[in-house]
Amino acid sequence: MGMAYGHNHAWESVFSFPIGGLELLCDSVKIHNVNVEPQDGAKKLDMKDLLTWVRGNLIKERPEMFMKGDTVRPGILVLVNDCDWELSGQLTTTLEDKDVVVFISTLHGG
Amino acid sequence: MGMAYGHNHAWESVFSFPIGGLELLCDSVKIHNVNVEPQDGAKKLDMKDLLTWVRGNLIKERPEMFMKGDTVRPGILVLVNDCDWELSGQLTTTLEDKDVVVFISTLHGG
């Protein structure tokens, strides 16, 4: 899995980390506009591919604050186009051009 | 200008009147999902066509609360896809399938 900026098979996923503290993990860069190509010549990119890519390319420190096993750690909500990924198939959610993926760390403060 | 529910040249414009009191003018129906066809065999629908249609089909009482001359009355902001129509050419803004048009009446209360 790599990054592609060309026109062929260039999957653009807009990552936002706008709410909840995950910016700590990403060098305080809250919004990532990235192009990710599907793995192994597959036609579609899914959330599993994307998480692998995020872990390899964006999360430099303390990956346990973001991932647990193959998925996100407890307490993180994943939103694809402003919808809980539970509604679209979690890791199997397929992504299309211009999809917006947001990771939200739940807050407890008051 | 009329309404069309077919698949050919069926322009779907989502009207929202969510904020500001214009619902008074529309029988308290705040969101209108409507199909409007371009006029006179034209290919594109623009905001001028849409306003004519709204005036003829949605605004049943006190049209002066919504229109003044060919355009909206002072104090109403028109938003096309969450953008002020001043940025897209006002009455000449062309509309496409699934565009969202919102009319906002400015508030003064506190």
Add this chain to the structure above:
Amino acid sequence: HSDFGHGLSPDMVYRYSRHLLLPTFGVQAQSNILKSSILVIGAGGLGSPALLYLAACGVGRLGIVDHDVVELNNMHRQIIHREEYIGQPKVKSAAAACLSVNSTINIVEHKEALRTSNALDIMSQYDVVVDATDNAPSRYMISDCCVVLGKPLVSGAALGLEGQLTVYNYNGGPCYRCLFPTPPPTTACQRCADSGVLGVVPGIIGCLQALEAIKIASTVGEPLSGRMLLFDALSSRIRIVKIRGRSLQCEVCGENATFSRLRFQEFDYEKFTQSPLSTSPLKLNL
């Protein structure tokens, strides 16, 4: 003595006239509010505006749970408390402020920490619960108790420059555990006392909590159930996202859940989340 046939005295008509004038609110919704009871858990950053607006709008019986005392470092955000109450119980200070805004309502002071031993008894006395606490074990405990008792829960949170809001266990919607079946690692559970918070951020979220509680109590409008509001103060961005519905597998509210009152009373929320229900704040060295 006259009540105009709608149960409102002339003083009440005058006090709530701006609500009564509203076509979508009016006498019926105001009467519902006057007959309702709402419990706010936590008289801190979120609870301050939530309590003031709930008192002002005429909630018939308004309960406050808190075991803390007012401190100077609360004053930058906990606008319900006056400096003269520093060192005194927050419940007492908050109750006085609510009554000073609306002396016609009934305020109930619960000057104790919410625990599994008293939560069922306290929460069962109210129609709607507002979670204005500041830690993970309290959030699980309050949500579970709302499921056991069948109460809607208005949940808000704020930290740093960000806030979140949703309504749980409302009309078949999800509970807190449906969304978060497993507690987060303790390293991910920051508190305002440790990490700071811009004072007006819980102010905004607390006002929004009051609004949701008012909508539920008055049965007007669409509460924020199955949706979550995400607020970023720095960029002034707000996202309202669609979240999952009730989970059939939820251990507390799901199809085969056996989470009873007894189970609740025996549940160890501090162990479950590996964090304490209350802590002393970090000392700041500048």
Add this chain to the structure above:
Amino acid sequence: HSDFGHGLSPDMVYRYSRHLLLPTFGVQAQSNILKSSILVIGAGGLGSPALLYLAACGVGRLGIVDHDVVELNNMHRQIIHREEYIGQPKVKSAAAACLSVNSTINIVEHKEALRTSNALDIMSQYDVVVDATDNAPSRYMISDCCVVLGKPLVSGAALGLEGQLTVYNYNGGPCYRCLFPTPPPTTACQRCADSGVLGVVPGIIGCLQALEAIKIASTVGEPLSGRMLLFDALSSRIRIVKIRGRSLQCEVCGENATFSRLRFQEFDYEKFTQSPLSTSPLKLNL
């Protein structure tokens, strides 16, 4: 006497510790707030939470303009006022409340109606202006005066179950007249007194106004300039939309505008909008 080299006394460090802990806020932003001056015009529904949060967060000099007295029918939303102040000037009541939350700041009471004759003098004394008024002529007058004086303006409005928020005249952004060059017909200008308002709605918008003013005064974050927040309480929907920039043709802030102090002082805002700067409220008959 020690100030740790950052101008904050130990008491201030303690009071504002939750702000100082914030990496994106910290000592610098808090110092900016402490040195800033903010004017809130209107101590009503919007002004109530705006003033409390601005006082709590430590704005160095906080001005309040209002000529009204507290009435019972304000109490459902104007949570800054206590019942004991009914019949007394709102400015006096609001100033007392602000000081009770934070006695270390400077509160300035302007117990007068804002007019073209006093606006330049009053507004020129502050860094940031918050429009918390309730009528169209005041909104034009305040915006024009901010353009003449080069002050940023945080503008909020609420009516019924809806609210709006934006920042005008900030950093090359539009002014009120850029958006609304022509006043609306008077039939479209409803007031809370005529049409009602759900109390917590101005609460939410007023808190958001305090946030925007704090961001401008502390120079932290992106103020809501060139954007407008639209809030619908009934459905809990919020839209943040992109609005036009400064208009070159604007009669007040545009390229060839000749709107001077003198022109401002002579401008008749009541005639321009065909509505009065203040009115007596409608009587309610139920």
